[in-house]
Amino acid sequence: MQIISVSLAIFAITWNVETTCGLFTFKKNIHSLEIFLDNRLILKHTSAQPAVHLGVGTASYKNNHGNFDISSTLSDRVSLNSFTVLENEINSTEVVSASNESFIVNFFHDLGTPSIYLKFSNEGLISTISVNKITGGKYNRLWLKFWADPKETIYGGGEQFNYFSLRGRSYPMWAREQGVGRNKSTIVTYFADLIAGAGGDYHTTYWPQPTFVSDRMYFMHLDFSFFSLVNLTNENCHELELWEDIAQAKFHFNTAVTWKQLLERLTDFLGRQPTPPEWLYNGAVIGVQGGTDEVLQKVEELQSGGVKVSGIWIQDWSGKFVTSFGKRVYWNWQWDPTMYPRLDVEIKRMRKLGIRFLSYINPHVIKDSPMYQDADAQGFFIKSKETGKTQLVDFGEFDCGTVDLTNPDAYKWYKNVLKGMLEFGFSGWMADFGGEYIPAEDAVYFNGRSPKGMHNSYSELWAKLNKEAVTEAEKINDTFIFMRSGFGRSPGYTLVNWAGDQNVDFSYADGLASVIPAALSMGMSGMGFTHSDVGGYFSDLCVVRTEELVLRWGEMNVFTPILRTHEGNRPNRNWQVYTTEKTIRSFARLTQLYTLLTPYHKFVAKEVANHGYPAQRPLFFHYPDDPSVYDIKFQYLYGSDLLVAPVFLEAQRTWQIYLPPDRWVYLWNGTEINVVPDEEGRGITVAVNAEIGNPPVFYRKSSDFSQLFQRFAPYVVYRPDDSSNLTWHLLLNNPTIFIFLIFRKVFWYVFLSV
Amino acid sequence: MQIISVSLAIFAITWNVETTCGLFTFKKNIHSLEIFLDNRLILKHTSAQPAVHLGVGTASYKNNHGNFDISSTLSDRVSLNSFTVLENEINSTEVVSASNESFIVNFFHDLGTPSIYLKFSNEGLISTISVNKITGGKYNRLWLKFWADPKETIYGGGEQFNYFSLRGRSYPMWAREQGVGRNKSTIVTYFADLIAGAGGDYHTTYWPQPTFVSDRMYFMHLDFSFFSLVNLTNENCHELELWEDIAQAKFHFNTAVTWKQLLERLTDFLGRQPTPPEWLYNGAVIGVQGGTDEVLQKVEELQSGGVKVSGIWIQDWSGKFVTSFGKRVYWNWQWDPTMYPRLDVEIKRMRKLGIRFLSYINPHVIKDSPMYQDADAQGFFIKSKETGKTQLVDFGEFDCGTVDLTNPDAYKWYKNVLKGMLEFGFSGWMADFGGEYIPAEDAVYFNGRSPKGMHNSYSELWAKLNKEAVTEAEKINDTFIFMRSGFGRSPGYTLVNWAGDQNVDFSYADGLASVIPAALSMGMSGMGFTHSDVGGYFSDLCVVRTEELVLRWGEMNVFTPILRTHEGNRPNRNWQVYTTEKTIRSFARLTQLYTLLTPYHKFVAKEVANHGYPAQRPLFFHYPDDPSVYDIKFQYLYGSDLLVAPVFLEAQRTWQIYLPPDRWVYLWNGTEINVVPDEEGRGITVAVNAEIGNPPVFYRKSSDFSQLFQRFAPYVVYRPDDSSNLTWHLLLNNPTIFIFLIFRKVFWYVFLSV
The missing domain is CATH 3.20.20.80 (Glycosidases)
Known part of the structure; x- marks a missing residue:
């Protein structure tokens, strides 16, 4: 037994082959293929856990006033558990060697077919995986599993209203009404669904965009305008499911060292917006x-x-x-x-x-x-x-x-x-x-x-x-x-x-x-x-x-x-x-x-x-070393120097704001807080006064605009003059709103206290 | 061109082979296989529309107090588009000939694998399709598409609370709580889901049973205790999806000439209930x-x-x-x-x-x-x-x-x-x-x-x-x-x-x-x-x-x-x-x-x-010739002689009842209605008095129990003595119920009249 294991180990080592093409590096042995993008593992394929599947399905896209009901019936889905790496041309014999232009990897089912040829190429700063050829049938479903670190965070996806850090959920890429309520647990969504089928869901958006950035410092942009589903529910992979004319799919990538560089490269690629008037x-x-x-x-x-x-x-x-x-x-x-x-x-x-x-x-x-x-x-x-x-x-x-x-x-x-x-x-x-x-x-x-x-x-x-x-x-x-x-x-x-x-x-x-x-x-x-x-x-x-x-x-x-x-x-x-x-x-x-x-x-x-x-x-x-900030979705930096924590709930008089390590000044009274990172690099949460008119905002002490920001302090004198009397104020000025709000309060009280 | 088509036609005809085994008859040519059960087409397989698929998936069965959240991730699904019909034994050469015992049909993917061997056998009155062998991998999903007439109606499925005629929907076979509300459009279901995840749906039931009867006069009973999904949404097939240990699946069939005979044969097979005490x-x-x-x-x-x-x-x-x-x-x-x-x-x-x-x-x-x-x-x-x-x-x-x-x-x-x-x-x-x-x-x-x-x-x-x-x-x-x-x-x-x-x-x-x-x-x-x-x-x-x-x-x-x-x-x-x-x-x-x-x-x-x-x-x-009765789910015959249309809505004083062609007598006053079928065989709908206590019931005039039923007429004198004053009655006797009902009325009025 001992002898056999040793000889198998040697066999495996013998088969380890590594080669590079632009930002892509391919490491393969007899059973597995690993593809790296500038030293980041992005795709891992083994015969037991294949990275690519092809399939056949029929989809229906029912349009109800911009609220689409999209469903698909799957006929076939085939694991492409085998692969070969080809140099440049399809149908050449398998020669693994370095090339600066492009590589083709052929993923195929054990029995030889179906198969898909994926082309890995580089142009300028952009590295691209594109579908080169599909054989063995008329396939109109493609699943591609990109490797994921369990701790990796992913952002982007166009305009996502519910979640900023996207992992743990699936996001369909389909432009539609965002819906009314957008949360199946709320009564507003319930009625919008009931009356008009228009309640929406966490992912419904006018602006889906298959562009994603990872905290492993790379971006991926999928050029493919048919329906796709970005499934980020798995610990070990990001699965992209593409429908219809899958031969058109192109996945563009680039990497960077910092977030600034990553966004600069992404917007170099997509194009930037000019300054507003x-x-x-x-x-x-x-x-x-x-x-x-x-x-x-x-x-x-x-x-x-x-x-x-x-x-x-x-x-x-x-x-x-x-x-x-x-x-x-x-x-x-x-x-x-x-x-x-x-x-x-x-x-x-x-x-x-x-x-x-x-x-x-x-x-x-x-x-x-x-x-x-x-x-x-x-x-x-x-x-x-x-x-x-x-x-x-x-x-x-x-x-x-x-x-x-x-x-x-x-x-x-x-x-x-x-x-x-x-x-x-x-x-x-x-x-x-x-x-x-x-x-x-x-x-x-x-x-x-x-x-x-x-x-x-x-x-x-x-x-x-x-x-x-x-x-x-x-x-x-x-x-x-x-x-x-x-x-x-x-x-x-x-x-x-x-x-x-x-x-x-x-x-x-x-x-x-x-x-x-x-x-x-x-x-x-x-x-x-x-x-x-x-x-x-x-x-x-x-x-x-x-x-x-x-x-x-x-x-x-x-x-x-x-x-x-x-x-x-x-x-x-x-x-x-x-x-x-x-x-x-x-x-x-x-x-x-x-x-x-x-x-x-x-x-x-x-x-x-x-x-x-x-x-x-x-x-x-701006604060990538603070591990606390990657899940914050209700605070933002306006530019590099203003930290804003909008008050988004009713009847608040104070509000909490997280301050990453830096020297901060409270906009409304000049109070300075020097946040020193703890041993893990984290900052602190502070509670501030948050009367209506005083949103919680801090500025960086070292900002070039400090003098400008100091001019905000005089405005703190503002106080709502009748906040204690809001109900009567409402009744006198807009009885309709008043009646609806009172009814809403009574309704929730009676239902939820039973 | 003309010559070619003719020769192809001859070729096809040459390949038409028909053979019988018990109730099963197999008709095959080069591209298709049709299987009949006592002259009813039950399975139609062509290479373009395969009847059998194998797959691999992982399922999760989350139990929340008897309300299960069941989901499956599919890895592979393969169309088995080719077939051979084998006589009795696997691995024998392909010989198509008559046999009274059993037949095996091997469905396989074009490339030879995976494949499934289905055994068609007969024992007593029951004809059975069972899984004989699966080759080519560890498959744990099986889809079997039985042929369906677009107009066919299907009943059964155990205890189904929302739909009696089952086509147009899918029914999971999984014993669980039926849920509270069971209709995602009602506010009761909404709250049950919100508070306890217990709202249920149209198909949730304590008693799912993969037993179905068709108006083409056959029954099918699936012997398989793992999860299955009976998908009746397609016009041209009834698709059964089986999970997990699919090798255990057995589909039992029998046919009949009348509904009586069909139910007699079904209960012969399943066993009957003794009379209650x-x-x-x-x-x-x-x-x-x-x-x-x-x-x-x-x-x-x-x-x-x-x-x-x-x-x-x-x-x-x-x-x-x-x-x-x-x-x-x-x-x-x-x-x-x-x-x-x-x-x-x-x-x-x-x-x-x-x-x-x-x-x-x-x-x-x-x-x-x-x-x-x-x-x-x-x-x-x-x-x-x-x-x-x-x-x-x-x-x-x-x-x-x-x-x-x-x-x-x-x-x-x-x-x-x-x-x-x-x-x-x-x-x-x-x-x-x-x-x-x-x-x-x-x-x-x-x-x-x-x-x-x-x-x-x-x-x-x-x-x-x-x-x-x-x-x-x-x-x-x-x-x-x-x-x-x-x-x-x-x-x-x-x-x-x-x-x-x-x-x-x-x-x-x-x-x-x-x-x-x-x-x-x-x-x-x-x-x-x-x-x-x-x-x-x-x-x-x-x-x-x-x-x-x-x-x-x-x-x-x-x-x-x-x-x-x-x-x-x-x-x-x-x-x-x-x-x-x-x-x-x-x-x-x-x-x-x-x-x-x-x-x-x-x-x-x-x-x-x-x-x-x-x-x-x-x-x-009892009235199979009337085409109107196949979709009626809120009326029933109690035995052969009483026709009952329960009043199932609030505040009704009259109620409509459909009478199929026969001589009917109104239970509460002896009024006779002789319903003569129209040219399509249909009866009529009549409206009757339906005060509380007088449910709409008719009896067959020719019933052996006519004399007994005549004894009901004196009871019609009953009238609710305070129906006009129900609200005060409620307030006095049970103020809690009163308050809830008033609140419910106000709530619906305000929300739905806006």
Whole structure:
């Protein structure tokens, strides 16, 4: 027995072969293959634990107003438990030798077939694994298990609202509505599911992006626009499951020594966002609507209350009509002069006063409108295969055509629509939607590509069109375009992201809290400029916006690149920044703080534009040696020097903030805390006063902006003058909200105390 | 081209071979195999649409108080697209010829492996497909696609509460708690999931049974106790997915000309239930508890109000203790003389008065009790592999050992416990539970079988033990034992089923309505005697029992084999048959109707015992030519002569009933309706008066029991005397129920009217 083991050991050693190709190194013996990326193990294959599986399945993508129900029936799934490493060419004999260009590894089933040839290549700084060839059948499912360290953390995945550190869960890559509630345990999600099938889940997002960074200091970007599932539930592997035309898959990699370098390399690859226009720092962009007079009157009211206004965002510039969801914008992208008389003149007048006008557009055009008839006649919309005519998309109580951006003529036509908005005098717009509502099953594109692959890609195209329009008009540095939807290469096309339609509440999964991990995950996916609606957007049933929510949200957004308000989907039923004089006063102070920060806003913006360091950064970005910071998802660094811990729960008077090792100064009174690392490198948690208006913010003592930050201390005198009397205040000013909130409290009390 | 097609056609024809083995006929050509069962196509295999797949997976069975979370990760799934038909022996050369004994078909992957050898054999009336051999790897997943007609209907599956006609959904075969609410769209299910993970779903059941009958007049019974999934969602196949030790699988078949013959043959195969004891027809079995005096006082109160009582069921005979779920029985199966003084004497006294006593038992024994210590010392409990000691099962707030019924000594010991209950004087008991709570992952049985396979089998063993105990004591015709849990062969062992723990409400998925499809599906699975708790069982939060529910449930159960009440899990908070004098009066009338029906009850019972025609039958059982009846799940025939349409919603004064073509007489006033079939063979729907106490029931005019049924008409005089004033009545008699119901109404009104 002893002799046999020894001889087997020698045999194994004899078979150990190591070879390198660019960043990739291959170590193989008779039973296993290990692939390293710049000395990091990224793939480990053994015959007992194969890294690659091929399969056959049929999928269904049911679209319910942008909430997709996606399912797959699997027919076959085959372990490819054997492999050979080939030099460059398929079908050559097996010769393992070094090459600086590319390698091909053939994974195959014991019996020889099916098999897949994966090509490992390097171009510039990027190392790529791509599918070279598949033999043995028509396979449309690929599973690739990348090796994982049990302790490794993974971030990115586009805009992820619930989790920042992603391991332990699976993330489908499919652009769709984020949903209402987004947590199957909450009653809001329950009702949204019950009434409209629209509750969403932890992973539903407008902007999925198969881009991931690891604390083992590498990134992976999957170039593949069909559905994929990123399964991070296993201790020892990250499993990527790809559907449909799997031969198109490319996995791009690079490594780095620091987080800064990693993000710089990732954004080198994906493209970076230019700095937003500087007029934004003159104050808040105010979302108002209802017509020229109403809009100007509200802005004047705000200004006379001390609110600094940089822009007026009128989403209903093209007109309105009423549905059960609330008032809806008329999606025919032309000025409605009945609703907005003199708008052309007022835009110019206000601009001279330093205030810009912004509008709204999306890639859908409402049926039977003038623009629709024009575009339909020219065949500019995505078509239905069944009918051969324009594929109508159902938006609840109206239908739309969707501009086929793969048709060069349609692309040019719509670009001119955008340029027309600039010429009219708008300084930007919400460029809403992207792929979310587009059916994946019956849609015919000009370029002939499968609708299953175009669904996600559409978000990229829509961003690209917007960027090109402002670039060609030479207004990219003066225009504020904000988008919610994205996919793979979107960071290279999108100017500014906004977090979409949060509920007007303090819930973790869909309220104020959720936009913090959303910003962090976008940042780690290469999208450095994000922001959110002050006060959230979606209201229904007992979900109504309170003054506290508006102010808490606003005080957080002071410490983000952009401060913009939204009236929400039901303006009259919800608290607005202009609801009472007191709210105007409180919000005015926030706009003053925001403008006070202008030099720092500009500094942070340049770092995003020049290096790809996101504006809102996770703590580990600058404090990687502190093991406590890798799971923090509700705190962020705004730039390198401000540490922000937004208050995201109701009725808080103090709040805890974690300080990593550094010298910190409390923004509101200059208190210094010198945090010395403990033996493991950890910092400390402190509790600070957190009255409404004083969000917990610290700055680095050694910051170049210390003098600027010192100017915030005088603002601490602010105290809510009637916080003790909030209930009566609410009853007097908005009895509707009051009744809903009281009912909600009674309901929970009775149900949960039984 | 023309020439080629012709020659191919000739080639194909040449290859068509047909051969027969018992009921099975095989038709094959080069690319396809069709297998017929007595001229019914049951399996169609082509290389493009293979009928058999093998796979490898790992499963997890998480037990949360009997609510299992079952998931599987699939590693491989291989289409076995080729086949050969072998005569008798594996490895013989391919000779296709007739044989009366058995055939083997080898399905294999194109490349030769993996492969599975399925044996087709016939024994007596039963034709069987069994797994003979699997080659090419360690496979633990098998998918078998049986051919389906798109219009075919399928019934059975054990006890299915939501759907009677099963196609369009998947049914896991796993004994577990049925859950609370059982419909993810209801708020009750939502809270049950939120608070305890116990909401259940449409398929969760105590009694899954892989037995199915088809309207193409064949049955299939799968002998396989590991987890299986019966996927009836496809138009063209019924797919059975088997996990774990797939080599044990056996699929048994038979055919028939009529439903009667089919059920007779199915119950010939599974075994039939003997007639229940005739003393049951003396009245209702009253579920009461609390001690000798309290029990006797309540029964006396009921009797003096005119209630006919056949038995007193005291579930707490062994003592009680309190948990947050309510009062719980002390699971040490010995008389508690402190709580029930003189019980031994009272049993004898009451028996002379024609009233029996019944008790309660289950296969679990509470930790540290005298019985536990005794059995633990002898090693009579199922053990944990991890600890080597008794595997404790968590029942919420107490732990139990479970008797290892595979240990012959333990089996004998527990049988004697049951016999002891008979000797003490009990005339039956609720034999609660079965496999539901037994862990599938860490359990060691005396017989060494895998706990994953024993979980379901345990329910069969527990029923077998009960039947043997009463048979050996020669009291099978005098004893009423009722069980909720079952599996594969349970119909041959269980005496009477009861439907388990319904919510005390009018919900479709877990209330009064749900026990109707439950009874019908049990009947079509070969279990002919079922019944349910009058008024349901589970109460919590706003789910509270009203007088209306008790009376509606009672009036339905008059027309079932057994009338038995239950106080539910929270007796004080819920309406009881003894709550007011008026309720006693109303319930007294129902017991009178039930006893009035005695000759018919006996007639129906004999049909169950002698032929396996279930007591509660779907309409198609006797009216197969009417195409309207195949989807009816809330109406049934009690025996062949009574057509019952229970009122299962609140506040109904009229109710619709479907009458198939026949001469029908309305039970409550003798109105005759002669239903003549229309050109498609359909009957008609009529609306009848449905005051509480007058459930819609018709009898066949040609029934031998017409005279008996005519005696019901005088009872129609009954009217609820205060139905118009029910709210005040409730407030005065049970303010707790009143408050909950008012709150529930307000809650729904406010939420759903917004």
